[in-house]
Amino acid sequence: MPGEKANPKAPANVTAGKKPAKAAGVQKKAASAAAPKTQPLEMVQPAAAAAKPKPKIATVSMAGCFGCHMSLLDIDERILKLVELVEFNKSPIDDIKVFTSRCAIGLLEGGCCTDENVHNLQEFRKHCDILVSVGDCATMGGVPAMRNMITLKECLDEAYQNGPTVYNPKNLMPNDPEIPLILDRVYPCHEVVKIDYLLPGCPPSADTLYAAITALLFGEPLKLPYELIKYD
Amino acid sequence: MSDKTITFTIDEVEVKARPGQTIMEAADEAAIYIPRLCSLKGLSPFGACRVCTVLVNGRPQSSCTQPAAPGIVVENASERLHDIRQDIVEMLFVEGNHFCMFCEKSGNCELQAMGYRLGMMEPKYPRLWPRRELDASHPDIFIDRDRCILCARCIRASREQDGKHILGFLGRGPHKRVTPDSSDGLVQTDAAVADAAVAACPVGSLMRKRVGFGIPIGQRKYDHRPIGSDIESGAEVPDERK
Ligand code: SF4
Ligand code: SF4
Ligand code: FES
Numbered sequence: 001m002p003g004e005k006a007n008p009k010a011p012a013n014v015t016a017g018k019k020p021a022k023a024a025g026v027q028k029k030a031a032s033a034a035a036p037k038t039q040p041l042e043m044v045q046p047a048a049a050a051a052k053p054k055p056k057i058a059t060v061s062m063a064g065c066f067g068c069h070m071s072l073l074d075i076d077e078r079i080l081k082l083v084e085l086v087e088f089n090k091s092p093i094d095d096i097k098v099f100t101s102r103c104a105i106g107l108l109e110g111g112c113c114t115d116e117n118v119h120n121l122q123e124f125r126k127h128c129d130i131l132v133s134v135g136d137c138a139t140m141g142g143v144p145a146m147r148n149m150i151t152l153k154e155c156l157d158e159a160y161q162n163g164p165t166v167y168n169p170k171n172l173m174p175n176d177p178e179i180p181l182i183l184d185r186v187y188p189c190h191e192v193v194k195i196d197y198l199l200p201g202c203p204p205s206a207d208t209l210y211a212a213i214t215a216l217l218f219g220e221p222l223k224l225p226y227e228l229i230k231y232d
Numbered sequence: 233m234s235d236k237t238i239t240f241t242i243d244e245v246e247v248k249a250r251p252g253q254t255i256m257e258a259a260d261e262a263a264i265y266i267p268r269l270c271s272l273k274g275l276s277p278f279g280a281c282r283v284c285t286v287l288v289n290g291r292p293q294s295s296c297t298q299p300a301a302p303g304i305v306v307e308n309a310s311e312r313l314h315d316i317r318q319d320i321v322e323m324l325f326v327e328g329n330h331f332c333m334f335c336e337k338s339g340n341c342e343l344q345a346m347g348y349r350l351g352m353m354e355p356k357y358p359r360l361w362p363r364r365e366l367d368a369s370h371p372d373i374f375i376d377r378d379r380c381i382l383c384a385r386c387i388r389a390s391r392e393q394d395g396k397h398i399l400g401f402l403g404r405g406p407h408k409r410v411t412p413d414s415s416d417g418l419v420q421t422d423a424a425v426a427d428a429a430v431a432a433c434p435v436g437s438l439m440r441k442r443v444g445f446g447i448p449i450g451q452r453k454y455d456h457r458p459i460g461s462d463i464e465s466g467a468e469v470p471d472e473r474k
Contacts, residue, residue, distance in 0.1 A: 136333050139354040148361040149329060191358065198353040202333030226458055229353070231332035231344055232449075 055104035055217060058128060059091040062117040063144045063186055064110025067203040068135040069093070072107075074206035082210075085217055090127075099127040105216055106131045108195070111141045112187040114180035125193040130216055132197045133189045134209070136231065139198045145186040152184050197222065200231050240304040242286075249300035256284055256295040259308070265460035266308055267317050267349065269324075269342055269434055270383035271296040273471050275392060278384050283320050283346065286313065314350065321346050322355035327406070329361060329378035336444030337436030339452025343381055344435075345459035362406065369417030372425035372441050380410050380437040389432035390423075398423040399438075410437070 061069055069092065075082065088094045089103050106128030112121055124131055136142040147155045160166060160173055189195050199212055208228040215222045238249040242264050249258035254277060259266050270281040279297040286295045287307040295306070307313060324343060332338045364377035382401070387410070390398045398421040402411040414420035423429070430438055449455065462468075 133354075140359060142333065143331065145359075145361075146331065148359070149363050185361070188354070188359075190354075200353055226348065227456060229348055229351075231330075231347065232335070232338040 054085065054087045056089045056101060057086045057091070057105045057107065057213070058089045058099065058103040058124065059093060059107040060109065060120055060124065061092060062108070062110030062120060062138075063113040064135060064137040064142070066092075066109070068107075068109040068138075068209075071135075071201075071203035071206050072209050075210045076206070078210055082213070085214070099123065103128045104130065105213065107134050107213075108132065108138045108189050109134050111137045111144055112189060112192045113144055113183050113185075115183070116180035118183075118192060121189060121193045130196045131189075131193070132199060132212065132216070133195045134199050135204055136200055136202045137186075138189045139200050140188050141186040142202065148185045152182065156182075200229065202232055204228075205230070238300050238302050240300060240302065240306060242306040242308050243310070247300075247306075253300050254296055255286060255288070255293075255298050255300050255304075255306060258300045259295065260463055263464060263466040264308065265463040266295050267346060267460065268296055269346060269381065270385060272385050272389075272432060272434075275385060275388045275432070278388060280383050281320065281324070281381065283317050285316055285320075292316075317346075318350040318352055321350055322352060322357055324381050325352075325355045326357045326359045327362065328380065329359075329364065331378075335379065335436045336439055337379070339447065339449065339455055341436060341454075342434035342459060345454035348454065349458040349460060360406075364409065367412065367417050369419035370423060371419070373418060373423055373430055374439055374441055375410065375412070375418060376437050376439065377409055378437075379435045381435055382408060382410065383434060385432040385434060386410065386429040386438045390427065390429035393428035396422055396427070396429070398427070398429060 059069065059072075072093075073079065086104075088096070089101060090096045090099045106124040108121070108124060108131060110117070112118060133139045137144060141148060156173060160168055161171060190198070197212070197216075199208060201208060204212075205228065208224065208230075211224055211228060212222055236251050238251065238253075238258075240247055240249070240258075242255075242259055242262070245262070245264070247258050247262045247264070249255075256266050256268065256271060256277075266284050266286060268281070268284040270278050271284060277297045279294045282294055284295045285292050286298075287293075287310075288298060288304050290305075290307075295308075321343065325347065330343070332341075332344055335341065338344060364380075366377065367375040384401070387399050387401070390396045397413050398418070399410055399412055402409055412418040412421045412423070425440055430440060433439065
């Protein structure tokens with residue numbers, strides 16, 4: 001049960017300009033708990049890039065719609081700057097399926113609704129220094145969590161048996177071992193593994209994502225202006 | 233001001249009040265914003281949400297109901313009160329079902345705006361995912377109880393401003409809910425779309441039908457300026473309904 005593995009600590013909120021001291025403290029604590037041997041992140045200048053390896057970013061889409069990944073692509077020409085700064089590891093962006101090295105930042109899109117999502121979250125926690133829940137699905141469950149108010153059985157019955165557009169004369173329920181096992185409800189990522197930062201939004205805007213990622217790469221406290229924090 | 237003027241301090245700033253004014257009313261006139269959700273200009277104070285909690289001589293009090301008194305020392309904008317208020321707002325989020333991403337009130341919602349102002353990214357408490365009934369019986373108005381914060385603004389506005397009794401509370405604790413004055417739903421009351429009660433809801437719970445998402449993102453009430461900015465800039469206390 002993912003709920004039982006929940007970290008009892010409150011999620012480390014990104015502070016919106018209120019208490020930078022706290023945010024910095026949270027970041028330090030998170031880094032030391034997750035990866036005691038990691039080097040502090042620095043910006044890699046293009047000239048030095050050949051000598052110094054770039055910090056790596058991993059991303060994943062779980063119970064989400066890929067909207068947050070689309071929003072990341074929405075940073076327009078700043079993406080050229082971003083690829084100068086970082087290298088992508090496991091991510092649908094480059095189609096690398098498994099971690100091939102330790103990553104500085106893991107961006108999580110989507111909530112946790114299957115055993116495969118649980119596994120993904122554990123992998124990300126193991127291989128990334130900083131984990132960021134990106135978007136409302138990752139931070140609170142989002143639209144998929146609308147099923148959290150009803151039982152799993154009611155949900156499956158409606159989807160595969162009782163729904164007005166369902167044609168299923170043999171009353172089959174999806175049961176193939178290839179299909180990830182569905183959880184009793186949709187969990188926000190921080191109820192399954194420790195998350196260092198939360199960025200709400202559906203999706204968070206490209207400006208929000210760019211500001212947050214660059215702040216984390218430069219090791220700066222995340223102080224996002226009022227207009228960049230939205231729950232919609 | 234007359235010699236009955238009351239003088240006290242809020243965060244060490246001297247504030248004047250007339251007899252009978254609450255701490256919040258005096259603060260508003262002094263351009264000091266105290267966060268609030270259940271208080272609404274023109275309605276009797278109710279003291280439901282406790283977001284307006286201040287420390288009066290060290291004791292927590294709801295400033296929307298507590299009368300100003302001579303010489304009291306009020307603490308408002310401190311870090312500990314910020315944290316208490318954020319906790320309250322987070323509890324309001326988790327005890328309902330708030331899906332801002334498809335809510336008609338988003339951008340104009342006082343609960344959401346309070347979350348933004350206080351810097352909430354996501355409640356630290358686990359969401360409760362309660363099961364609440366929707367009342368869509370009325371042709372022009374719906375009640376989406378998933379989003380109700382039990383502030384009683386609709387109930388007070390109906391009684392005090394519309395001269396009706398379309399709504400009331402039923403049940404206790406987690407079962408408490410806003411309910412129309414008819415077991416057959418809102419349609420069987422004399423609720424009308426132009427009622428002050430409908431406009432009084434701070435969230436997306438008591439809502440007009442067919443007008444959602446009318447204002448584009450970027451032009452909504454709280455898109456650019458935090459809730460409370462009007463009061464802080466010395467403007468007259470706004471009617472949050474407009
Ligand atoms: S009522 Fe407000 S807080 Fe609740 S879902 Fe709607 S916009 Fe969000
Ligand atoms: S319906 Fe709206 S105004 Fe009425 S109690 Fe609920 S939140 Fe308050
Ligand atoms: S505004 Fe004072 S208790 Fe709600």
